[in-house]
Amino acid sequence: MMGNIKEDKQKIDVQQMINEKKSTQNNLKIIEKIVPVFLFLCAALSILTTVGILFTLLRESITFFGEQGFFSFITGTKWNPWAGDFGVLPLITGTLQITVISILVALPIGLASAIFLSEYASDKVRRTIKPTLEVLAGVPTVVYGYFAVSFVTPILRSIFPEIGIFNALSAGLVVGIMIVPMIASLSEDAMNSVPTSLREGALALGSTRLEVALKVVVPAAFSGIVAATVLAISRAIGETMIVTIAAGASPNLTFDPLVSIQTLTAFIVQGIKGDTTFGSMIYYSVYAVGMTLFVFTLAMNLLSQYIARKFREEY
Amino acid sequence: MLGMDETKVQGRIKNRQLLNKIFRTLFFFSTLIGLIVLVMLLARVLTQGLGWFDWEFITTMPAPFADKTGILAGLGGTIALMIVVAPVSIIVGVSTALYLEMYARQNKLTRFIQVNISNLAGVPSIVYGLLGLTFFVYMLQMGYTLIAGGLTLSLLILPVIIVASQEAIRAVPNDLLEASYGMGATKLQTIVRVILPAAIPGMITGSILALSRAIGETAPLIVVGAATTIYSVPDGLLSKYSAMPIQIYYWVSKPQAEWQFVAAAGIMVLLIVLLLMNATAVFIRNKFQKRL
Amino acid sequence: MANNTQAQTSNQQQKSTVFDVTDLNLWYGEDQALYDINMNIKQNEVTAIIGPSGCGKSTYLKTLNRMVETVPIVRISGSIKYKDSEIFDDKYKKEDLRTKVGMVFQKPNPFPKSVYDNVAYGPRIHGIRDKKTLDQIVEKSLRDAAIWDEVKDRLNENAYGLSGGQQQRLCIARCLAIEPDVILMDEPTSALDPISTLKVEELVQELKKKYSIIIVTHNMQQAARISDKTAFFLNGEMVEFTETDTLFSTPSDKRTEDYITGRFG
Numbered sequence: 001m002m003g004n005i006k007e008d009k010q011k012i013d014v015q016q017m018i019n020e021k022k023s024t025q026n027n028l029k030i031i032e033k034i035v036p037v038f039l040f041l042c043a044a045l046s047i048l049t050t051v052g053i054l055f056t057l058l059r060e061s062i063t064f065f066g067e068q069g070f071f072s073f074i075t076g077t078k079w080n081p082w083a084g085d086f087g088v089l090p091l092i093t094g095t096l097q098i099t100v101i102s103i104l105v106a107l108p109i110g111l112a113s114a115i116f117l118s119e120y121a122s123d124k125v126r127r128t129i130k131p132t133l134e135v136l137a138g139v140p141t142v143v144y145g146y147f148a149v150s151f152v153t154p155i156l157r158s159i160f161p162e163i164g165i166f167n168a169l170s171a172g173l174v175v176g177i178m179i180v181p182m183i184a185s186l187s188e189d190a191m192n193s194v195p196t197s198l199r200e201g202a203l204a205l206g207s208t209r210l211e212v213a214l215k216v217v218v219p220a221a222f223s224g225i226v227a228a229t230v231l232a233i234s235r236a237i238g239e240t241m242i243v244t245i246a247a248g249a250s251p252n253l254t255f256d257p258l259v260s261i262q263t264l265t266a267f268i269v270q271g272i273k274g275d276t277t278f279g280s281m282i283y284y285s286v287y288a289v290g291m292t293l294f295v296f297t298l299a300m301n302l303l304s305q306y307i308a309r310k311f312r313e314e315y
Numbered sequence: 316m317l318g319m320d321e322t323k324v325q326g327r328i329k330n331r332q333l334l335n336k337i338f339r340t341l342f343f344f345s346t347l348i349g350l351i352v353l354v355m356l357l358a359r360v361l362t363q364g365l366g367w368f369d370w371e372f373i374t375t376m377p378a379p380f381a382d383k384t385g386i387l388a389g390l391g392g393t394i395a396l397m398i399v400v401a402p403v404s405i406i407v408g409v410s411t412a413l414y415l416e417m418y419a420r421q422n423k424l425t426r427f428i429q430v431n432i433s434n435l436a437g438v439p440s441i442v443y444g445l446l447g448l449t450f451f452v453y454m455l456q457m458g459y460t461l462i463a464g465g466l467t468l469s470l471l472i473l474p475v476i477i478v479a480s481q482e483a484i485r486a487v488p489n490d491l492l493e494a495s496y497g498m499g500a501t502k503l504q505t506i507v508r509v510i511l512p513a514a515i516p517g518m519i520t521g522s523i524l525a526l527s528r529a530i531g532e533t534a535p536l537i538v539v540g541a542a543t544t545i546y547s548v549p550d551g552l553l554s555k556y557s558a559m560p561i562q563i564y565y566w567v568s569k570p571q572a573e574w575q576f577v578a579a580a581g582i583m584v585l586l587i588v589l590l591l592m593n594a595t596a597v598f599i600r601n602k603f604q605k606r607l
Numbered sequence: 608m609a610n611n612t613q614a615q616t617s618n619q620q621q622k623s624t625v626f627d628v629t630d631l632n633l634w635y636g637e638d639q640a641l642y643d644i645n646m647n648i649k650q651n652e653v654t655a656i657i658g659p660s661g662c663g664k665s666t667y668l669k670t671l672n673r674m675v676e677t678v679p680i681v682r683i684s685g686s687i688k689y690k691d692s693e694i695f696d697d698k699y700k701k702e703d704l705r706t707k708v709g710m711v712f713q714k715p716n717p718f719p720k721s722v723y724d725n726v727a728y729g730p731r732i733h734g735i736r737d738k739k740t741l742d743q744i745v746e747k748s749l750r751d752a753a754i755w756d757e758v759k760d761r762l763n764e765n766a767y768g769l770s771g772g773q774q775q776r777l778c779i780a781r782c783l784a785i786e787p788d789v790i791l792m793d794e795p796t797s798a799l800d801p802i803s804t805l806k807v808e809e810l811v812q813e814l815k816k817k818y819s820i821i822i823v824t825h826n827m828q829q830a831a832r833i834s835d836k837t838a839f840f841l842n843g844e845m846v847e848f849t850e851t852d853t854l855f856s857t858p859s860d861k862r863t864e865d866y867i868t869g870r871f872g
Binding site: 043047053129136149150209211237241302 | 435528
């Protein structure tokens with residue numbers, strides 16, 4: 001009924017053909033076995049990267065601590081490696097200053113943006129603003145560095161005439177702008193995952209949008225917001241180019257945002273960039289500072305993940 | 316009602332609504348701050364850079380005088396870096412994603428790899444630079460070469476490509492896999508003929524975004540010894556090299572005012588390259604999104 | 608092939624067994640989904656499996672071509688023999704089994720490729736690359752699935768442009784392209800409109816001449832219309848398995864009677 005004459009003349013038996021082809025498919029069987037091994041090796045590379053980072057940082061910093069002492073490194077208040085002073089505290093306060101300033105900028109702006117996008121904006125507005133905001137996260141940091149010295153610092157100088165050409169304030173403000181999209185985006189995700197029924201419940205009781213946002217949504221999304229902030233702190237700690245260009249290279253143990261400072265990251269650039277020879281004490285000190293930086297950022301990342309995980313269990 | 320003064324309640328409602336309006340405006344303008352800064356940044360770059368930005372600037376090697384310098388060494392170096400970074404990071408990244416999504420059993424090792432990848436994504440880029448310096452530059456004795464810089468950047472963006480590829484693979488509908496397995500296809504055949512064709516647009520988009528991050532990276536390249544003053548474009552894996560962000564950093568750090576303009580012109584070239592890449596990514600995403 | 612013609616000429620003759628299932632138990636993690644299934648499925652028959660949702664009928668069907676094992680937590684005990692070969696045997700490859708035992712799924716699931724490439728998928732993965740042979744196989748399969756006339760002018764168009772009913776018949780054609788012995792159908796008409804359903808049912812009647820068909824359905828009328836034998840599943844147990852006419856007219860188990868008279872399910 002369904003076949004036609006032409007076909008009946010040259011009948012083909014597909015299963016038989018498949019059987020005949022089986023021997024030629026044997027090559028495939030070998031590939032079938034090799035491919036997962038190759039894929040696994042690639043996946044293992046990510047573990048090797050972590051091992052490599054830990055190994056390099058540990059090996060060189062242990063050499064450093066063997067020479068200079070671990071205790072004097074973490075409690076020393078003077079950092080001048082070229083004169084033999086290896087007290088890391090000025091670099092840590094420098095990093096801390098940048099982090100605090102940037103979070104003071106980014107948290108209110110980021111949180112307000114997140115509340116606006118999640119609670120007030122229409123879908124269309126959200127879909128325009130959110131990607132545009134994320135462009136900020138894609139701007140290379142060297143461009144932000146240029147923006148800080150060539151635009152922000154001159155403006156600050158007209159407000160605070162005594163401010164240094166290089167200063168923590170300018171760098172901190174710009175780092176803050178850089179991490180706004182991170183806080184805004186992640187906080188908005190957290191707010192979006194608050195069930196609509198909670199909002200509707202509060203609105204039905206006669207609450208305004210503002211009351212819903214501040215009394216219902218933000219508390220419910222609180223741990224998500226905290227996780228986003230902690231992740232942003234980690235980014236600010238690790239940020240290198242903006243502080244290298246705009247905050248200077250003077251390791252001062254100070255909390256005055258108007259003077260030049262040096263962060264952990266900025267020292268690594270300075271220490272490596274010069275004619276630092278392999279195996280010199282400055283070379284090793286770079287790794288000790290790198291290790292310090294790595295510990296701080298890793299702690300922040302793990303903390304953020306921990307908070308986010310707890311948050312997920314609540315729903 | 317309940318002894319409350321009607322007008323008082325009405326007044327409180329009015330106040331609450333007013334407060335809502337005030338904060339709504341406040342939130343809106345806070346959202347605008349980010350966008351305003353972006354506009355200011357671009358305006359600053361354009362006003363400073365336009366005067367120096369021309370075809371000659373793009374096609375000229377660096378020079379010690381601001382009015383004679385160009386970004387060719389940086390542009391060529393960046394392109395050469397991408398020729399190393401793109402294949403290495405995409406092959407390793409996509410393979411890792413395929414392993415995790417298609418082959419890995421749900422066990423402790425798999426979970427460890429997954430957690431490790433998200434932690435690697437949070438490691439500051441300069442730390443990758445230190446890894447590259449010790450491992451590629453010194454231990455493997457590559458020196459300050461293109462291959463050392465390229466491999467360092469590849470490791471840096473690997474987590475981004477892995478995560479994007481995993482999402483692309485997960486987005487392939489499960490019933491397509493069932494259809495393929497149901498015909499007696501092996502896992503590899505299913506990957507090659509069903510999963511990859513469906514997931515490749517997502518993988519390409521994610522990879523381009525990751526590569527544009529690599530193009531903008533400065534700090535790790537400084538650490539692994541990208542050259543600031545170099546008068547040639549790399550011609551092999553063992554060449555010395557520069558990159559656009561390195562050139563820009565070098566110009567920004569010069570004290571004389573005219574170098575700021577050069578830096579701005581360099582930034583224009585960098586941003587144009589990034590814009591082209593992102594536009595390509597968006598184009599690919601929109602073109603293929605509708606198919607599935 | 609010789610078997611087929613014999614079976615067609617004399618229905619009286621003893622049919623050979625395709626699936627011999629003994630003491631099959633299946634667990635998803637800790638939850639047991641199938642209990643001591645014993646079943647003997649004959650060649651060139653349509654076997655329907657009915658039962659309320661969650662009774663294990665789809666799980667059972669997917670066990671027959673080992674698709675159920677794509678869920679990692681599945682554990683199986685017991686034995687299934689496909690034409691005297693134990694399918695759970697280590698030496699017996701899943702891929703070989705699925706080459707003989709094809710499957711049509713609940714939701715039409717064509718690949719996002721052309722109509723031609725969809726049908727040619729099976730032959731190609733099994734190493735058939737000759738263009739002329741593929742052309743023949745594609746045409747024959749589409750004819751056998753009664754969809755050739757509708758798609759012959761759009762073989763190179765994306766299969767997603769077809770209607771739902773056409774997509775499902777395309778999936779049947781794709782399954783026929785490697786000429787399996789058995790076709791498993793998992794509620795193949797549940798996502799289709801009545802007219803497309805009718806077409807697929809007619810198709811099943813036609814395909815029965817060459818293939819053994821096992822079809823899971825929640826539609827009792829469908830089972831009564833198209834099947835030779837029917838099995839009734841309830842809570843992971845096979846309650847009754849007999850001639851379709853017998854099962855619907857004089858069920859031997861009270862639970863079967865309750866179900867077919869609509870008292871639950």
